[in-house]
Amino acid sequence: MNNTKTVMLCGVGGQGALLAADILARCAMACGQDVKLSEIHGMAQRGGAVTTIIRLGDQVASMVADRGCVDCLVSFETTEALRNLPYLALGGSMFVSDESIEPLPVLAGKERMPRAPRKTLQELGAFVIPAGILAKQAGSSKAVNVVLLGALSTRLPYPEDLWRATIERRVPEKFKDINLSAFNLGRTWALEHAPKTEE
Amino acid sequence: MTENSEKRELISGNEAIARGAWEAGATIGVAYPGTPSTETMESFAKYPEVYAEWCPNEKVAVEVGLGASAAGRRVLSTMKHVGVNVAADPLYTAAYTGVGGGMVILAADDPGMHSSQNEQDSRFHAMASHIPMMEPADSAEALSFTRDAFELSERFDLPIMLRSTVRVSHTKCPVTLGERTEAVVVPYEKNPAKWVMMPAFAKPRRIDLDERIARVRAFVDECPYNVVERRSSEVGVICAGATYQHVREGLPEASVLKLGITWPLPVGLIRRFADSVDKLYVIEEASDYLSTQVRALGVALESAPAGLPAYGELSPSLIAQAFGGAAPEVREAPAGVPGRPPALCPGCPHRLVFRELSRMRAIVTGDIGCYTLGALPPLSAMDTCVDMGASISMAHGFELGLAEEKHRPVVAVIGDSTFAHSGITSLLNTMYNCGSGTVCILDNRTTAMTGHQGNPVNGITLQKRPSRELDLPTLVRALGVEDVRTVDPMDLAATREALTQATKSDALSVIVFVSPCVLLSKERKPAYSVKPDCRACGVCSLLGCPAIGRDPETGKASVDPSLCVGCGQCAQSCPFGCFVQEKGERHE
Numbered sequence: 001m002n003n004t005k006t007v008m009l010c011g012v013g014g015q016g017a018l019l020a021a022d023i024l025a026r027c028a029m030a031c032g033q034d035v036k037l038s039e040i041h042g043m044a045q046r047g048g049a050v051t052t053i054i055r056l057g058d059q060v061a062s063m064v065a066d067r068g069c070v071d072c073l074v075s076f077e078t079t080e081a082l083r084n085l086p087y088l089a090l091g092g093s094m095f096v097s098d099e100s101i102e103p104l105p106v107l108a109g110k111e112r113m114p115r116a117p118r119k120t121l122q123e124l125g126a127f128v129i130p131a132g133i134l135a136k137q138a139g140s141s142k143a144v145n146v147v148l149l150g151a152l153s154t155r156l157p158y159p160e161d162l163w164r165a166t167i168e169r170r171v172p173e174k175f176k177d178i179n180l181s182a183f184n185l186g187r188t189w190a191l192e193h194a195p196k197t198e199e
Numbered sequence: 200m201t202e203n204s205e206k207r208e209l210i211s212g213n214e215a216i217a218r219g220a221w222e223a224g225a226t227i228g229v230a231y232p233g234t235p236s237t238e239t240m241e242s243f244a245k246y247p248e249v250y251a252e253w254c255p256n257e258k259v260a261v262e263v264g265l266g267a268s269a270a271g272r273r274v275l276s277t278m279k280h281v282g283v284n285v286a287a288d289p290l291y292t293a294a295y296t297g298v299g300g301g302m303v304i305l306a307a308d309d310p311g312m313h314s315s316q317n318e319q320d321s322r323f324h325a326m327a328s329h330i331p332m333m334e335p336a337d338s339a340e341a342l343s344f345t346r347d348a349f350e351l352s353e354r355f356d357l358p359i360m361l362r363s364t365v366r367v368s369h370t371k372c373p374v375t376l377g378e379r380t381e382a383v384v385v386p387y388e389k390n391p392a393k394w395v396m397m398p399a400f401a402k403p404r405r406i407d408l409d410e411r412i413a414r415v416r417a418f419v420d421e422c423p424y425n426v427v428e429r430r431s432s433e434v435g436v437i438c439a440g441a442t443y444q445h446v447r448e449g450l451p452e453a454s455v456l457k458l459g460i461t462w463p464l465p466v467g468l469i470r471r472f473a474d475s476v477d478k479l480y481v482i483e484e485a486s487d488y489l490s491t492q493v494r495a496l497g498v499a500l501e502s503a504p505a506g507l508p509a510y511g512e513l514s515p516s517l518i519a520q521a522f523g524g525a526a527p528e529v530r531e532a533p534a535g536v537p538g539r540p541p542a543l544c545p546g547c548p549h550r551l552v553f554r555e556l557s558r559m560r561a562i563v564t565g566d567i568g569c570y571t572l573g574a575l576p577p578l579s580a581m582d583t584c585v586d587m588g589a590s591i592s593m594a595h596g597f598e599l600g601l602a603e604e605k606h607r608p609v610v611a612v613i614g615d616s617t618f619a620h621s622g623i624t625s626l627l628n629t630m631y632n633c634g635s636g637t638v639c640i641l642d643n644r645t646t647a648m649t650g651h652q653g654n655p656v657n658g659i660t661l662q663k664r665p666s667r668e669l670d671l672p673t674l675v676r677a678l679g680v681e682d683v684r685t686v687d688p689m690d691l692a693a694t695r696e697a698l699t700q701a702t703k704s705d706a707l708s709v710i711v712f713v714s715p716c717v718l719l720s721k722e723r724k725p726a727y728s729v730k731p732d733c734r735a736c737g738v739c740s741l742l743g744c745p746a747i748g749r750d751p752e753t754g755k756a757s758v759d760p761s762l763c764v765g766c767g768q769c770a771q772s773c774p775f776g777c778f779v780q781e782k783g784e785r786h787e
Contacts, residue, residue, distance in 0.1 A: 004448075012539070025209055029373055035209065036337075037371040040313050046572060046648075047745055048541035061447040063370040066516035068527025082536045086529045103539035107748045108577050108740045111537035120533060 004057030006065050007152070010084050011076030012101050013050045016145030019170065020074070021052045023149060026166050027158040028056040036063040047104075049080055056156075072155055074148050077101050078117035081126065095151045095190070096121050097131035097144055127151060127190055134185040140175070143182035150186025154194065160187070210374050212367040215338040216277070216305055217242035218374075219345025223301070224382030225273040226250060229260040231620065232649040233279030234314040235368040236307035240277045241652075244661045248379070253653055253661045256587070256620040257282035261289045261304065268302040268358075269394060271385040273349050277305040281315060281586065283324050285621070290358070292396050294329040295404045297356035297411070299385045301349030304330075308364045310485035311512035314648075316567065316584065318510060320486035325360045325462040329408055331415050332360045332462040333424065334439045338372045344424065344459065349382070355415050362461070364484065366441040366512070412463065420467045424459025427472055434522075435476030437469065437493060442484050442513055449518030464492055473498045482518060485510050543572050545746040546764035548688045548714035549641050552612070553580035554742055554772070555691075555698050561610045562597055566590035566622075568614040569648045569716075570641050577743045581612070588613070588621025595625070595634040608702035609636040615656040616646035619669065623678075629707055630679045637701045638709045640671060641688070643716040651719065675709045682708035689714050691771035717764060724765025725781040729756045733777045739769045 007024065009017040018039065025035045038053045053065045067086045073094045075081035081096040088094060098118060105111040114120065118128050129151055135143040146167065153163050164180060171179045210218065216239050220228070228251030230240035244251035254260040257278040264274040278286060283306045290304070306321035325332035333348055335341040341363065348359040392400050419425060431452045438446045439458040446455060456472040458464070473479045478501045481490040487509075494500055503521035507513065520526055543550050553573035556563050557580040565571055565581035566589060574581035583593055594611035601609070613622045618640050626638060645659075646652040653659030658668035672683050682704055686697045694712070701708035726746075735754030739747050746762035747769055749755070756777070758769070765785070770778035 022209070025371065029207065029209065035372060037209070038366060039369055040365070046541035046544065046569060047539075049539040060372075061444040062449075062515045063366050063372075063441065063444060064512065064514045066514045066527065068529040069516065079536060079539070082532050083539075085532045088530065090528050090530070102748060103537050104542045104743060104745060105540070105576075106537050107745065108743070109737075109749045109751055109754070110576075112535065112751060113537065114533060114535055124530070 004055055004060050005071045005156070006069055007054045007056070007072045007074065008065050008070045008084060008087055009052040009054070009074045009076075010080045011050060012080065013047065015076040016142065017050065017052045017076065020145040020149045021054050023163070023166050023170050024054050024152070025056075026170065027156075027162050030162055030166065031158055033057060034060045036060045038063040049083065051084065072152055074152050076144060076148065078121060078128075079103070079114060081121055082114055082117060085124065093155050094121065094124065094126035095148055096126050096128050097148060098128050099132055127193060129186065129189055131186065134189060135182055138182035138185055139178035143178055146179045146182040147186035150183040150188075151190035153183070153187050154190040207373040207375050209371050210338050211238065211369055211371045212335065212338050212341040212363050213237075213239040213369070214242045215341035215374055216345045216361065216363070217246075217275070218376060219342040220273075220275040220303065220349070221246045221249065222342070222377050222379050223273060223346045223349040224380050225275050225301075225303075225349060226382070227264065227267045227272050227274045228252070228276070229254055229264045229267075229274065230277040231255070231257045231260055231282060232646055232652045233282050233307070234649055235309055235363070235365040236277045236279045236282070236305055237649045237652070239305055239307075239368070240275075240661065243275055251661050255655050257286035258288055261286040261293070264302055265289060265293050265296070268298045268300045270299060270387045272300040273382045274300060274302045275305070276302070278307070279315065280306055280308040280319050280321050281317065282306075283321050285587070287324060287328070290324070290330065291328040293358050295396055295401060295408055296394055298352050298358055299387060300382065301352035302358040303345060303348045303352060303361055304358055305361045305363065307368050308362060310364055313365055316586065318485045320488045321360065321362050322461050322486070322488045325362075326492075329412055330358050330360050331355070331460060332362055333459060334362045334461045335367060335459070336440050336443045336457070337367065338370070338374045340459065341367060342374055342376075346377070353385070355411050355418075357411055357415070362440065364441050416463045416466070419460045419463055420465045422460065422465075425465045425468055426457045426459070427468070428455040428457065429475075430454045432475060433477045435472055435479045436482050437472070437479070437489060438482045439489070442482055445513050445515045445518055446482055448515035449524070450522060458489075461489065464496070466496055469493060469496060469498060482507065482513070484513050540575055541572060542575070542743060542745050543569065544717050545744055545762050546717035546766035546768075548643055548712070548717065549573060550578070550742055550744065551691050551694050551768055551771075552639060552641060552688050552712055553578040555695050556580040556610055556612070557741070559608060559698065559702070561608045561702065562606070564590045564593040564597065564609070564611045566611075566613040566617045568617055570612060570614055573612070575743070577741050587617050588625045591622050591625035591629060591638055594636045594638065595629040595632070598634055598636045610698075610702065611636065611638045613638065613640055614647075615640060615642040615644065615671070616652075616654040618671075619655045623674070626675065626680070626709070627678050635705055635707050637698070638707070640709065640711045642671060642711055642713045644713070645716050645719060647716045647718070651716065671711045675711070680707055680709050682706050683711070684709075685711045685713060687714055688712035689766060689768070691768070717766070723785050725783065725785045726760035726763035726765055727758050727767070727769060727778045727780050728760070729758055730777045730779060734775050736774065739773055739778070742768060742772060744769065
């Protein structure tokens with residue numbers, strides 16, 4: 001139970017977190033690990049903030065993430081990354097898509113978006129990834145989830161071939177190449193940018 | 200990939216319950232959708248050997264299920280925790296009648312209220328109704344407990360309840376799947392002493408119930424579902440379900456009595472466990488059910504030194520901290536991160552109704568569904584939301600309470616599925632007692648909040664068997680309502696006119712607003728944009744549309760073309776005609 005790792009995916013809903021979580025969980029299972037993947041349905045899904053928790057290890061007990069205990073925080077949106085910062089363990093990794101979506105209180109002029117979220121996140125040690133641009137480069141703006149998964153894969157002990165094989169098994173045939181390319185672009189980006197933001 | 204891992208499937212607790220029922224040879228499934236239970240019946244319905252249906256409500260579902268059980272079939276019925284309240288009437292007497300074929304009822308609780316109006320513990324229902332309660336802690340147990348529950352139901356001649364919580368229902372973990380065993384259909388024989396619960400038969404059946412429960416009590420003390428994990432003799436913890444998982448991680452040294460059956464309790468086992476540890480604790484979420492029951496046995500319980508929350512969900516860290524563990528170091532979020540509450544979708548057909556009700560300053564009694572989001576700013580168009588169907592009955596109550604004074608119009612707002620669930624009897628009552636007010640049925644052609652299930656209004660059945668749509672205006676007229684209108688809620692002028700006319704009249708009026716949920720169709724019209732001469736009046740931002748923004752400096756409106764679905768509600772609302780739709784085909 002001691003080697004349990006916690007990954008949190010957060011975003012706004014409809015961004016494909018579930019596919020990313022599914023691929024991650026199946027990679028871990030293929031390596032003989034135990035997995036718990038927890039998500040919340042219902043009212044929270046109507047445009048509200050959503051999180052998915054994946055816990056991986058030899059024997060995983062709890063399915064929830066405590067504050068200060070998330071090893072890898074993956075966010076599809078900058079504001080949600082900042083909101084969930086308290087969950088990230090000190091020394092944990094953060095991968096954030098460089099996109100900001102205004103929630104209703106901001107749209108209505110009642111609240112404001114955080115200023116310079118990219119800079120704030122980078123100062124916190126986050127990888128702020130141009131995931132939208134990379135996804136389009138891969139062939140579909142919807143592949144942001146797999147771009148982020150590619151970046152995340154650099155922090156997890158599963159072999160690259162296994163990630164690719166799992167993606168091939170879990171996405172429909174006609175989107176296979178797009179998703180494999182998105183994974184590569186995300187992974188390469190994280191590897192190339194690792195030293196600068198890490199040290 | 201190893202050979203072993205290939206047999207293991209990654210499935211949720213809900214899918215595991217469906218699988219367990221299927222493996223046990225269940226052939227009939229009955230339910231009303233409700234988070235976090237919904238996917239259970241959707242998943243069960245996909246097995247080729249079974250018949251499954253959505254019912255208008257949980258009471259009806261349990262009654263259909265009990266009939267099928269009496270006829271000899273194994274039956275699965277699923278509902279959320281508040282659905283158990285609706286089903287309580289047949290359930291409490293089903294313990295008296297017992298079953299024919301095994302009958303298993305899922306109660307999916309929602310500690311933390313992720314998607315519910317309250318936080319209740321279904322184990323109290325189990326205890327009060329004399330129905331044994333099994334409580335799995337993960338998907339693997341969800342499958343095996345459910346499979347076994349059918350056999351136990353038949354062995355003890357009792358329905359069996361199964362309690363999950365949101366973290367069991369909605370957590371996926373690896374599960375080894377088994378094969379299906381066809382159940383033997385228990386042939387029905389007429390037996391009024393068992394099935395006709397009039398006093399003459401119910402009284403002896405009550406005595407028989409106690410004898411059946413006594414057999415269950417003896418069983419639970421020895422059964423494989425209650426397990427002692429012996430570690431430290433200093434601290435012992437009694438727990439069940441998802442909480443067990445948090446305890447294992449939060450207090451790794453503690454000995455644990457993990458209960459898989461939480462009613463009736465294994466009295467002997469609890470006493471023996473209590474004697475084997477220096478200090479005994481009960482840890483449970485959002486409830487004092489277990490601790491009260493254990494104390495009632497005369498077993499002394501300690502309280503966690505630093506205290507545990509009485510409500511909301513638990514976690515390993517919360518439990519560790521309650522026993523003196525240090526809180527993990529945390530970096531707080533920077534100040535000023537804006538909230539992200541859920542909202543009605545762009546193009547939602549409910550939006551203009553709420554905008555108009557807000558403008559009219561009506562007293563709005565609301566109900567359960569997506570449209571409860573009409574309560575949030577900027578629409579802020581709801582005064583009450585309590586339970587399924589309450590909008591109509593509470594509106595009648597408001598009218599009675601305010602009868603002596605001049606008051607704002609009272610308007611009930613209820614969705615199509617909720618109306619079929621519990622609204623019809625409420626409307627019948629208002630009509631019967633010559634009540635007044637206005638009832639808006641927001642018919643978006645689906646049960647939207649729980650994920651677009653069929654219902655009696657849209658006539659779509661769970662396994663897509665042919666059915667028929669319910670003619671709402673005809674039904675309402677048949678109840679005796681004379682002032683009935685059918686209106687397209689995407690038409691602002693018609694919506695305003697209907698609400699104005701209906702609330703003017705002293706008689707009870709019903710407006711059926713019909714327009715399909717925007718998520719039912721993938722088709723999108725060209726997006727709108729705002730002309731540069733926007734006067735910054737702010738009227739459009741009162742719609743609460745996630746696609747409409749407002750510049751904080753100039754106050755001018757803008758439209759996010761990627762979110763806009765081209766519904767035109769903004770264009771109808773803008774007093775200066777500043778919203779224009781792009782020409783031609785929509786392009787992404």
